[in-house]
Amino acid sequence: MDDFSPERSFEEGVRRAARDALGVDPAAIPLTWPPSASHGDLATPLCFELARAARKPPRALAEALVARYEPAGGVARVEVAGGGYVNAFFDRDACLSRWLLGPPVPASPAGGPKTIVEHTNINPNKAAHIGHLRNAVLGDTLVRCLKRLGERVEVQNYIDDTGVQVADLVVGFRVLRNEEIADVLDRYSEERLHERGDRFDYVAWNLYAEVTRFFEEDSSRLSHRSDTLHAMERGDNPVADLAAHLARRMVRHHLATMERIGVRYDVLPRESDILAMRFWEDAFRQLREAGAVRRIEEGRNAGCWVMDLPGVEEGSGEDQKIIVRSNGTVTYVGKDIAYQLWKFGLLARDFRYEPFDWSPGPAIYEVWSTTRGPDASSRPAFGRGDRVYNVIDARQSYLQRVVAHGLRSLGHEREAGRSVHFSYEMVALTPAAVAALFPDHPLSDAERARPYLEMSGRRGLGVRADDLVDALIRRAADEVRKRNPGLDGARVQETARRIAVGALRYYMLRFSRNRVVAFDLDDALAFEGETGPYLQYSVVRARNILAKMEERLGESGTGGGLPPSAGFGTLEPGTADEHWNLALLLSRVPGVLRQAVDSLELSGVAKHAYVLAQAFNSFYHRYPVVQEPDERRRATRAALAHLYHDGMVRLLGTMGIEVPDRM
RNA sequence: GCGCCUGUAGCUCAGGGGAUAGAGCAGCGGCCUUCUAAGCCGCGGGUCGGGGGUUCGACUCCCUCCAGGCGCGCCA
Numbered sequence: 001m002d003d004f005s006p007e008r009s010f011e012e013g014v015r016r017a018a019r020d021a022l023g024v025d026p027a028a029i030p031l032t033w034p035p036s037a038s039h040g041d042l043a044t045p046l047c048f049e050l051a052r053a054a055r056k057p058p059r060a061l062a063e064a065l066v067a068r069y070e071p072a073g074g075v076a077r078v079e080v081a082g083g084g085y086v087n088a089f090f091d092r093d094a095c096l097s098r099w100l101l102g103p104p105v106p107a108s109p110a111g112g113p114k115t116i117v118e119h120t121n122i123n124p125n126k127a128a129h130i131g132h133l134r135n136a137v138l139g140d141t142l143v144r145c146l147k148r149l150g151e152r153v154e155v156q157n158y159i160d161d162t163g164v165q166v167a168d169l170v171v172g173f174r175v176l177r178n179e180e181i182a183d184v185l186d187r188y189s190e191e192r193l194h195e196r197g198d199r200f201d202y203v204a205w206n207l208y209a210e211v212t213r214f215f216e217e218d219s220s221r222l223s224h225r226s227d228t229l230h231a232m233e234r235g236d237n238p239v240a241d242l243a244a245h246l247a248r249r250m251v252r253h254h255l256a257t258m259e260r261i262g263v264r265y266d267v268l269p270r271e272s273d274i275l276a277m278r279f280w281e282d283a284f285r286q287l288r289e290a291g292a293v294r295r296i297e298e299g300r301n302a303g304c305w306v307m308d309l310p311g312v313e314e315g316s317g318e319d320q321k322i323i324v325r326s327n328g329t330v331t332y333v334g335k336d337i338a339y340q341l342w343k344f345g346l347l348a349r350d351f352r353y354e355p356f357d358w359s360p361g362p363a364i365y366e367v368w369s370t371t372r373g374p375d376a377s378s379r380p381a382f383g384r385g386d387r388v389y390n391v392i393d394a395r396q397s398y399l400q401r402v403v404a405h406g407l408r409s410l411g412h413e414r415e416a417g418r419s420v421h422f423s424y425e426m427v428a429l430t431p432a433a434v435a436a437l438f439p440d441h442p443l444s445d446a447e448r449a450r451p452y453l454e455m456s457g458r459r460g461l462g463v464r465a466d467d468l469v470d471a472l473i474r475r476a477a478d479e480v481r482k483r484n485p486g487l488d489g490a491r492v493q494e495t496a497r498r499i500a501v502g503a504l505r506y507y508m509l510r511f512s513r514n515r516v517v518a519f520d521l522d523d524a525l526a527f528e529g530e531t532g533p534y535l536q537y538s539v540v541r542a543r544n545i546l547a548k549m550e551e552r553l554g555e556s557g558t559g560g561g562l563p564p565s566a567g568f569g570t571l572e573p574g575t576a577d578e579h580w581n582l583a584l585l586l587s588r589v590p591g592v593l594r595q596a597v598d599s600l601e602l603s604g605v606a607k608h609a610y611v612l613a614q615a616f617n618s619f620y621h622r623y624p625v626v627q628e629p630d631e632r633r634r635a636t637r638a639a640l641a642h643l644y645h646d647g648m649v650r651l652l653g654t655m656g657i658e659v660p661d662r663m
Numbered sequence: 664g665c666g667c668c669u670g671u672a673g674c675u676c677a678g679g680g681g682a683u684a685g686a687g688c689a690g691c692g693g694c695c696u697u698c699u700a701a702g703c704c705g706c707g708g709g710u711c712g713g714g715g716g717u718u719c720g721a722c723u724c725c726c727u728c729c730a731g732g733c734g735c736g737c738c739a
Contacts, residue, residue: 031679045680085681483701534702541698
């Protein structure tokens with residue numbers, strides 16, 4: 001596949017014409033999409049920009065430019081429009097023929113620079129909720145888009161297995177439930193829980209909320225927490241082993257939940273291993289030697305090591321961050337700096353790795369975990385990224401800034417610049433949703449007046465991820481059975497699963513990232529309108545057309561490209577634009593993906609897919625394909641259906657949405 | 664107090680300095696003997712939070728004010 005691109009051809013043509021006709025060499029050719037096909041396929045407002053310096057009206061410049069433009073490479077002609085736009089019209093038949101040959105395969109250099117995406121990062125002490133789903137869907141979609149653009153990507157899911165939250169769960173089992181450690185392992189084994197119709201992460205969900213209340217009722221009980229934390233820190237004792245066990249079991253659940261929606265990871269770095277491998281020692285030494293941290297001798301923070309943040313107003317509270325506490329222990333952000341250094345290969349140490357232990361259940365897929373045991377003899381290389389995306393919600397912006405500053409103050413300017421915080425807003429619940437889902441939860445008047453309420457694991461306020469997925473699957477399965485009587489159970493389930501995942505992932509992607517998602521159950525469960533199933537359905541329709549073309553007419557409808565007799569000229573007068581629009585929108589997909597990744601605004605991908613599906617559904621409704629008597633028209637339309645089908649399957653693939661065989 | 668984010672149709676949201684500000688939902692009215700109606704077509708609905716500025720041109724950039732959210736821990 002060569003690099004056929006009318007867009008680039010237009011860009012170069014305009015550049016050449018600008019030089020020849022106007023004597024200017026613009027740094028960049030601004031491109032814009034005309035509002036409708038009748039205006040053209042691509043446009044540049046370049047002449048508006050040049051008008052001032054040239055002291056001539058934009059339209060005159062545009063006319064001069066157009067006169068010298070030499071059409072080539074898929075651009076059929078250009079014309080002046082409006083007050084000075086230069087609009088390009090593509091050679092439609094030539095474009096369609098080339099596009100039918102399939103997309104260029106991006107070269108994926110096996111040893112080239114690697115991009116690391118860290119996402120999900122759920123505390124391993126309770127079930128995943130819909131806020132985690134937004135994180136995972138955004139992260140996974142970013143990964144898929146990067147791969148589609150030809151990048152080598154490593155997916156990391158950081159496991160904070162040493163924190164207070166895990167300790168609290170240990171306290172819950174040992175103190176609140178008054179269980180012996182051996183009994184916890186037995187009575188709360190996956191098997192025993194299953195017999196009772198329960199599951200481990202759901203037990204933990206409730207227990208965690210209970211423990212929070214337990215502490216609130218009597219703060220002296222917090223000694224249980226600190227005792228547990230100390231035991232976990234010491235290691236090699238039954239309490240520490242229990243904590244490790246609980247965390248691992250929870251991670252297993254999180255991985256299983258995410259697997260349901262098509263999200264996987266390459267490696268699970270554990271915080272306990274960051275400590276065990278003494279990453280912090282090396283990072284701290286580097287920070288001290290570079291003078292990036294300093295010890296405070298007096299005042300409130302006496303005895304602490306802090307990092308000063310330049311450009312932040314003094315006294316704002318954000319100008320100085322404690323990295324090492326007065327008792328000598330490192331804070332979360334300190335560990336994060338060490339971890340970030342490791343991701344770029346800037347640490348003198350590495351983890352050791354082993355395949356993740358999926359027991360007591362079967363392995364779902366191969367994923368690596370860091371370990372304190374021996375390093376696997378044969379394994380992929382992890383870390384040493386060229387660029388790092390941290391998918392973390394906007395509430396952590398400050399800490400992410402501290403981490404980037406840490407890199408910068410060590411002289412790693414390049415890495416700090418390539419240390420990207422993929423920030424997004426949280427998923428929250430409306431007061432109405434809280435009242436409906438948690439009837440026992442009292443809401444104050446102030447809370448009721450708020451636009452939304454944060455979910456809270458500590459209060460057990462939240463919609464669990466698997467509950468939502470289950471509800472989506474049930475609803476989808478009902479609909480599938482209704483529409484496809486006689487379809488066997490396994491196929492109903494698989495179809496329903498794909499629809500559910502499509503609905504969920506689209507819902508999580510359709511909002512721009514800086515918008516708080518006030519979760520609405522009815523919207524999330526919708527299958528009509530701007531939803532994932534709408535997109536999937538349009539592809540199923542295209543597939544049906546192609547299948548019937550083979551079945552009834554024995555016409556492949558395309559695989560071999562556009563038949564010579566076919567083309568847009570064969571269509572009824574006045575309908576060509578609408579047909580062409582489908583191909584044109586598909587041709588813009590690579591640009592849309594690039595733009596989405598560069599801006600981290602993945603909602604653009606979702607939106608474009610939706611606009612495409614709308615265009616196809618309109619086409620489908622108005623223009624018969626299989627029923628079309630004119631052979632040339634039939635072939636042209638089948639070619640478009642084929643192009644749409646393949647292009648849309650790939651585009652949905654970048655969002656992790658699979659298309660069912662039927663719906 | 665300081666910083667970041669948000670404010671567009673009844674509701675939920677798109678909108679790359681550029682052409683007539685668009686979708687979905689909800690409402691109303693049509694379209695299933697055709698390739699699946701999870702669909703299509705139509706109607707109604709807008710001081711783009713207010714005010715200033717930059718620009719040939721501002722929903723978009725800058726300033727300011729208002730309203731709401733988040734952050735600013737020796738928690739993670």
